[in-house]
Amino acid sequence: MKRITVNRRETSYFSALANQINDNQNAISKYIQAPFNLENFESQIALKSASYSTAQRSLLHTVLTQQMTPYKNYNKVAQNLELLKDKNTFTITSGHQLNLFGGPLYVIYKIMDAIRLSEKLAEKYPDQNFVPLFWLATEDHDFAEINHLELFHDKISWESQQEGPVGRFSLEGMDGVKTEILAKFENNPDFAEFLDQFYTKGNLAEATTELMMRLFGEYGLIVLDADNSDLKATFSPLMKKELESNFSEKEVLKTTEKLEEDGFHGQAMARPVNLFYIKDQLRERIIPTENGDFEIGEKTISKEDLLKELEAYPARFSPNVVLRPLYQEFILPNLCYLGGGGEMAYWLQFKGMFDQTDVPFPIIKVRNSVQWFDKSTNKKIEKLNLDYKDVFESIHEVKKQYVLDHAEVELDFSALEEKSAALMEELQLLISSLDKGLAAYGKSESTKVQKQVDGVKQKLIRHSKKKNEDAMKQIDGIYKRLFPYNGLQERSENMIPYLGKYGPKEFVGMVYDLIDSEENDLILVIEE
Incomplete structure (x- = not known):
């Protein structure tokens, strides 16, 4: 196995803005807190320490301890959970949709990038602790985006009539999907047996967590499902601010206009209210009306009544793609968020929104990309x-x-x-x-x-x-x-064939050796 690199800018697979975020953040300094480099984490640590309260940390520890209880048998997971109580502990976060059986290859790359960056920071700042965290996008509602996977050129789909946040979906109907997947590995019975143990119980969020922890538990990864009433309750003042003043749309529009003046295009579309209302299998946009009320689906509710419901039932309110980053940074002692180039591009639209709150904007980083030559x-x-x-x-x-x-x-x-x-x-x-x-x-x-x-x-x-x-x-x-x-193959090829070819533990270990959080170039893996 040989590792070589090629300059991303010498390929046609990354946008100009993604390349800018990847290797020249100084040129976009007005849209970020600080350019990504290990030295800038010192000031980011001080910034986050000053804004993240003991109460927030205590609550996060309680929620994560409950969610991670089944995985405390991984020593590093147990250690990281304990460290999260310490005021000197910070997270390095990535996240993704709840794709079936792990999703595309790059999910592994982004998680491992967060793990490797946590390790590098621990070496540079030995007085602090750094925990890799994976944010599950459990409140997404676009089931059509995640209800299928392509395996050896065949599309395998999960049919379900469930609606609402996908993380709450039961696994009804998943047996047929598993049967089709396992049939692809008749010649690899050990791997088929490995796959068969997943997606058997709980909801989609819990099933996804189980798979991710099996792959990354020994590296100390913590997985968070933020669809939690207690976490939402702490964030409710900012959701109230959104309902009362529409502050996020105003700031995002201002920043997007500046981006476009600089020759770039906004990725995320802000709405007057960037919250969904969720209840049972319902997930509807909250739309303000001209007379100050709000429409939720076919119903109309007054502002006064909606604010009362927010106070009583904060779990019924769900940040959309615009407010979700603010929610994430509010509830986590986070220093850095990393993801793909397109994903990181929309973060550039949010700095102004963050500035209207006491929540620090994180350092952002484009994850490593890997191209596999078999x-x-x-x-x-x-x-x-x-x-x-x-x-x-x-x-x-x-x-x-x-x-x-x-x-x-x-x-x-x-x-x-x-x-x-x-x-x-x-x-x-x-x-x-x-x-x-x-x-x-x-x-x-x-x-x-x-x-x-x-x-x-x-x-x-x-x-x-x-x-x-x-x-x-x-x-x-x-x-x-x-x-x-x-x-690039990382965007469309599911991770399963690679886990099957090399072995789950072995392949994840290979990716661990390949990823370098300070690498700006595209990584090529040459099988020998």
Whole structure:
């Protein structure tokens, strides 16, 4: 196994803003608290220490102890839970939706990035403690986004009529999904047995926690389901502020406008009220009306009554994508949030909202990205005499270059292009010398001739490609394997095949060795 890297900016798989957040946060300093580097955590620790109360810490410890009780057999988990009572303990957080059976590969990468960063910070700041924490997006309601997975090119879906926050869903109907998944691993009975123990009891949030803890428990990961009435109660003053003043939308719109002036686009859309109302299987937007009341689904409620309900039943109120980061940073002693480039881009819209509260904006970080080159793909690359970094060019460029490099008659057009350019110039000069008014005509005719020359070149390349048809198919196979749906494999490939191929513990251990929280480049893993 060999690890090499390639500059993210030399690929087409990351946006300009994601690259900026990844390797040049100084250029976006007005949208963040402080650029990501280990030295800046000293001031972030002081900032968080001053704002995070003993009562908040005590409550978080109580809730997490209750949720993590089944996993105290992992020594590091038990130790981290105990450390969370200490005022010198801080979290490093990542989070994700409740995808079936773990979700795409990058979920493993982002969790491990949080684990590795916690370890680096512990070395640099030995007087403090750092706990990796995974935030479950249990209050999401878009079931269609998470009710399926793709496995060996087949889509496996969980059909359910349940509604509301997905974390509360029972596992009814999951047996059929598991049967389809296990059938894919008939030739790997040990791994099938491993998978079969999950998604058997509890709700979707508890089932997801169980899988994540099995994979990362020995590394001390703490998993939090923040759909909790006690945690919501402490956050209720800020939810009340939202209902009374719509403060989040105002600030997010201001910041988004500045981002757009700087050439970037906002990722998250703020609403007048960035809260949902949840009850049983209901999850509806809270929409203010012109007369000061609120619409929730088909019902209308007065502001006075809604505020009374917030005070009595805070668990019925759910922060959406805009307010969720504020809720997260309010209830956690958190220093840093890390995620994918797109995910981190919308955090840039939120600094102004944070500034309207006493909650510090965290240091933000783009997680490591990893591209896996399996043995079969590597053999094709080596057979074609390609470099591993070549494949981050467009497939058309790679094919074209291969044809040029392997033509029976060398297709070197440099001399032709040089003579063609000289001919076009001479032709235009001749026409202009006869009549300057014909300059435009001369340029037009030169363009026509140049197009004819280009047409001959393209025809020769196509003819040569046909003679290299097998190589072209090999290149197609390389790109299909490495870039499913024209994107990095980490975004679409489920983690299950990798856990099955190497073994769950072994694969997670390999990722542990690959991830480096200070790495800015795309990591390539070359199987040998």
